[in-house]
Amino acid sequence: MRSKVVLRRLFRNKQARYGTVALILLILLAYIGPYIGPYDWTDKDFLAFMSAPDGDHWWGTGAIGQDMYAVTLRGMQKSIIIGLLVALIATGLAAVVGAFAGYFGGWVDKVLMWGVDLLLVLPSFLIIAIISPRLKGGTWLWFVVLLAAFTWMITSRVVRSMTLSLREREYVLAAVYMGIPRWKIIFRHVVPNLSSLLIIDATLNVSGAIIGEAALSFFGFGIQPPDVSLGTLIAEGSRNATGYPWLFAFPAGLLVLLVLSINLIGDGLRDALDPGSNS
Amino acid sequence: MSILEVTDLTVTFPGGIQAVRGVSYEVERGEVLGIVGESGSGKSVTSLAIMGLLPRNAVVSGSVKLHGRELLGMDEDELIKVRGKAISMIFQDPLSAFTPVYTIGDQVAEAVRVHQKMAKDKAAKRAVELLDLVGIPNPHLRAKAFPHEFSGGMRQRAMIAMAIANDPDLLICDEPTTALDVTIQAQVLEVLKTAQQETGAGIVMITHDLGVIAGMADRVLVMYAGRPVEQGSVDDIYYRPRMPYTMGLLASIPRVDGEEGPLVPIEGNPPSPSALPPGCPFAPRCPMKVDMCDDEEPPLTPFAGGRQVACIRSHEIEHKGLTGADVFPVPVIPPSDVVRVPRAERSTVLQLDGMIRHYPLMKGAVFKRRVGTVYAVDGISFDVAEGETLALVGESGCGKTTTLQQIMQLEPPQGGRVVVLGKDSAKLDKDARKALRRDLQIVFQDPMAALDPRMPVSDIIAEPLRAHGRKDVRARVAELLELVGLSPEHAERYPQQFSGGQRQRIGIARALALEPKLLVLDEPVSALDVSIQAGVINLLEELKNTLGLSYLFVAHDLAVVRHLADRVAVMYLGRIAEIGTVENVYDHPAHPYTQALLSAIPLPDPEMERTRKRILLEGDLPSPADPPSGCRFRTRCPKFAQLSEADRRICVDEEPSVARLANAVDHGAACHYAEEIEVITASDDQEEK
Incomplete structure (x- = not known):
């Protein structure tokens, strides 16, 4: 019943509808767009270096003659997956670890929070530097896992402290007295009541992961040239943003659109889950 | 001359929500006006409007005159001089009404120094005097304590001390005892009466507890959906209500001295202030509703004997001598097998x-x-x-x-x-x-x-x-x-x-x-x-x-x-x-604690409230981490206080266990000197004959 009610409320929500339409359009653009354009992302046009957008190269070309339209869309395919997956994994992990630690307390809490603190104090680059040689040759999805592994800790601490107050609520007690297993109580009563926080966290994580991935690429990890992602494109393009704005504007604009659409969906979902809102 | 005159006060919140719609009343010197109503009836908003404490986006109109001086629209600087000096307020939750980081003594002294030119040490002395007046034991020491070190009842006493620090002319008490236990409530109400005698102030007592009002108030104002629906002397309201809502309210309360049988509920819910019914706001729940009720909201019109009623059928009720039990349908509850x-x-x-x-x-x-x-x-x-x-x-x-x-x-x-x-x-x-x-x-x-x-x-x-x-x-x-x-x-x-x-x-x-x-x-x-x-x-x-x-x-x-x-x-x-069985315990309580508990309950019956004697308990519940030796109740027990030194020995040394009383089948008390007495006199018919 709850999922049905929430879905109905979600689709009645204007913001969520616009967000979903925009996200679907962006995904279609990323996956179908390359077939429409005249160039492949690996093609290099040696007659046009750094040329401005025109009828042939719709979004201009880069330093070695890549077609920006094809390259940007190729990057976006990767970035959509990285952004969404990292956000889902990181927020999900934060919610589960925080809620279990807060609800069970005692040694479960101690062990989990000890792990969180350890991850917080260890420099993430150091660990990535140690692990990355072992993962060479593996799929780039490993990279998603690593990126997620270093973004969830602070949220999980917040989730834990919120759970501490939630577990004293009478409806949680009522569920205990009904004989419902504790892990079920966590997923049914604790996590949904933290959903406002988790949704905001997840939407922020999407843009964070896309940008953060570019930073890690410098360390020889993640998406490697010649392959591209929105993050690497923006990092490269921003150096020449004033002289050759199209190198920067298209990837950055698409990132903004992507994050905006996800934010809209997030807001809509939050309203749909929160019975207090009237929208 | 009246201290406070409120005329046609209305409060509108953004979005056209009318929380208070035309409240008028007067308070004389030394008089206690009780304002009764359910949650959302606008009784608290009314008092906040008088104090000028509402948020800025609330629109207040009408007139509030203190000693003939208009308070509405007064400058904030001027208003500060009135607040806490001429009018003080006692809030419901005594914990959040004190700043946790200052001592109680400092906070009471501050209230004194804000309005009176007084040296710090003198103000501190005055604070101790005030704490003594409201019955806080060892006020010299307790003045140095922080709010969290006080129990709820003690905090409310300190709140009263702070409110009367500047000899106010008017005290507004907003549910002053709702958060307290009955025995503590009885103590605090007693303190409030002392405070009133001491200052001669008028009191506006806002509460939903009809028992408290019956014991304290001289006049009563009943509010419903942001409007007064009946106003009159406490006896008139309790014994001769002429508005169906008041009648229903009185018939719906369970009474500690009450008879058996189902209670009489008022069907439905109070209307939301943003969606009021077209005519009388009580009409949708009223069993006496006629078509005319929906035409227009009845104004509060004077009725015989200096009272006011807002009901088009009030004269009919008077004439027929109807009561709540006659008007409201009494539900039938099937008996148990x-x-x-x-x-x-x-x-x-x-x-x-x-x-x-x-x-x-x-x-x-x-x-x-x-x-x-x-x-x-x-x-x-x-x-x-x-x-x-x-x-x-x-x-x-x-x-x-x-x-x-x-x-x-x-x-x-x-x-x-x-x-x-x-x-x-x-x-x-x-x-x-x-x-x-x-x-x-x-x-x-x-x-x-x-x-x-x-x-x-x-x-x-x-x-x-x-x-x-x-x-x-x-x-x-x-x-x-x-x-x-x-x-x-x-x-x-x-x-x-x-x-x-x-x-x-x-x-x-x-x-x-x-x-x-x-x-x-x-x-x-x-x-x-x-x-x-x-x-x-x-x-x-x-x-x-x-x-x-x-x-x-x-x-x-x-x-x-x-x-x-x-x-x-x-x-x-x-x-x-x-x-024991309810009849035995309520009618013949044998343990001194039960007796005190029963006698502390305010009855919704002004006549009985005036005549009955209370057994007031001293002090607060001892900490369960350090219970007294022997009988746990002995530190507060009125009976223990009367015993001789030799008789007390057993109370101190030996913990009593529940012993069946000689003349009852199902009744036991854990007291060495259990003795049945009658605390509540069985009520006659609560309505007028």
Whole structure:
């Protein structure tokens, strides 16, 4: 019943509808767009270096003659997956670890929070530097896992402290007295009541992961040239943003659109889950 | 001349929400005006508007004159000189009314120094005097204490001290005793009376408790949906109400001296201030409604004897001498089959034998060490027979809730035995425990906190059904909703969209989902308004009779207990002080604590309130971490105070256990000198003859 009610409320929500339409359009653009354009992302046009957008190269070309339209869309395919997956994994992990630690307390809490603190104090680059040689040759999805592994800790601490107050609520007690297993109580009563926080966290994580991935690429990890992602494109393009704005504007604009659409969906979902809102 | 004159006060919040719609009243010197109304009737907003404490976006119109001086629209600088000097306010929650980081003495002294030019040491001295006046023991020492070191009752006394620091002309008390226990409430009301004699101030007393008003007020103003609907002397309002709402309100309260029979609820809910009905706002709930009621809102018109009534049929009510019980339909509750069998022959559904629950007091951050023990429940025994309601009463901190939790957890207790439906909780394995949970369910106090705000009602009620593998969930949910008097179409709504009484009904439906045999009720009506409360009490009674349930009922409201319970156990500091049938305990209480508790309850009857004598208890409940030796009640016991030194010995040395009283079948008290006396005189008919 709850999922049905929430879905109905979600689709009645204007913001969520616009967000979903925009996200679907962006995904279609990323996956179908390359077939429409005249160039492949690996093609290099040696007659046009750094040329401005025109009828042939719709979004201009880069330093070695890549077609920006094809390259940007190729990057976006990767970035959509990285952004969404990292956000889902990181927020999900934060919610589960925080809620279990807060609800069970005692040694479960101690062990989990000890792990969180350890991850917080260890420099993430150091660990990535140690692990990355072992993962060479593996799929780039490993990279998603690593990126997620270093973004969830602070949220999980917040989730834990919120759970501490939630577990004293009478409806949680009522569920205990009904004989419902504790892990079920966590997923049914604790996590949904933290959903406002988790949704905001997840939407922020999407843009964070896309940008953060570019930073890690410098360390020889993640998406490697010649392959591209929105993050690497923006990092490269921003150096020449004033002289050759199209190198920067298209990837950055698409990132903004992507994050905006996800934010809209997030807001809509939050309203749909929160019975207090009237929208 | 009157101190305060309020004329046609209206308060509008953004979005066109009219919280107060034309309130007019006057308060004379030394007079107590009681303002009664349910939550949302605008009584608190009225007083905040007078004090000029409403948020800026509230639009206030009309006139508020203090000694003929207009307060509305006055400069903030001017208003500050009035607030706390000429008008003071006492708030409901004494904890949040004090700053936690300053001592009580400093805060009272500050209140003095804000309005009077006085040296610091003199102000501090005055603060000690004021604390002494409101009956705080050792005021010199206590003035240096911080708010959290005071108990609730002491804080409220300090709040009164602060309010009367500058000899105000008018005291506004907003639910001053709602958060307190009855014995403490009696003390605080006594202090309030002293404070009034001391200052000669007029008092505006805002409360929903008709008993408190009956004892304190000279005149009463009844508010409904932001408007006064009846105003008059306290005797007129209580004995000769002429507005159906007042009549219903008076008929719906359970009385501690009351007769048997169902309560008379007022159907429906108060209207939302953003969607008022076209005519009289009470018309949709009024049994005397005629078509004319919908035409226009009746104004508050003068009636015989200096009173005002806002009802077009008030003269008819006067003429026919109607009362609440005549006008409002009295519900019929089917009788129970079980009670015909004598109690001794019925099976026992719950039995507690010397149950103990202690909590360790720990200290230290890294290395925790035990520094003491909280004796939350220290050996209590009682049993509940099938089809019976046992009420557990006592003040906050006496161990009622701990007892309930211990029973509900179905875990082995630290000491003693808990036997539910013949099964000892110490011998249960996991599956047996889960199976037993079907037969043991709970209804919580706060209907908002007890329902997951993010779950639709149907999921909430279906939760226990699914947990125990029932198949026909949908049909059962609809059936349960109907059983508790709600419409099955509302199943997809969230708890927030329901009113307090409806939410409590949802909580009851959830508890009944698995067809339990024993229902534990944790203060099920204390968070509800009186008119709503009556309906829920009737529902509980009806369900018990039709479904053959047994109740363990925890409450602090002794009037509700008298109405609903068959037997009652009075708890004090983790022990049972007195136990027996309701008739025996209420009519012939034998334990001094029960006597004090019963005498502290305000009765909604001005005549009786004026004549009855109270047994006032000294001080607060001792800490359960350090209970007195021997009899736990002896530090506050009025009887102990009268005993000779030799007689006291036994009270100090020996802890009394519950002993059956000689001349009663089912009545026992834990007192060495138990003696039955009558505290409440049985009421005659409460209405006029």
